[in-house]
Amino acid sequence: EPEVTQTPSHQVTQMGQEVILRCVPISNHLYFYWYRQILGQKVEFLVSFYNNEISEKSEIFDDQFSVERPDGSNFTLKIRSTKLEDSAMYFCASSERPGGSNSPLHFGNGTRLTVT
């Protein structure tokens, strides 16, 4: 079964540094998402992306965050200047059609970001 893959599995960075989290969605999927889960808390929606632009974003997704699909396969999340509270597990997901319609999201294994 095709999978969403994320790299790296664990990223440690210092506060104020930029990080880029990478995802390869399932190849025929058109909708892409980032979610995050702070340890012990709920999985939270960050952003959805379709047709090379952001379609929705949450209030968490402020100016420090950006997403990009630099080529036909990768989907990246960049945090420009990391803060301690950005430490979380970041999940990438993709779907064939808009998520929430008859098209469930497929999630990657996540990248654990630790900001020190």
Next chain:
Amino acid sequence: AQSVSQHNHHVILSEAASLELGCNYSYGGTVNLFWYVQYPGQHLQLLLKYFSGDPLVKGIKGFEAEFIKSKFSFNLRKPSVQWSDTAEYFCAVNGNNAGNMLTFGGGTRLMVKP
């Protein structure tokens, strides 16, 4: 705004016991409902989903869930759990006017003792 609550944070069962995990949502319109499972060290996987039709939906690995609209609930059930069901279970909702956004519950960590 849509929200989801899962009442049980931790559940411990013995093998062959029956399972019911509670999920209640809050949303004023039509909803799509999901249960995802996350096995230790693995990604979130879809267990089952409800979009419309029969409110009793069957998923993989013997799981089922029942949508009760009057109670805003979508509880997950399995008649007889196995040790391999040890995982964290997440209920999620997408309101039809909420675009692509899934809202997750806090998760229930299930441990099945052999």
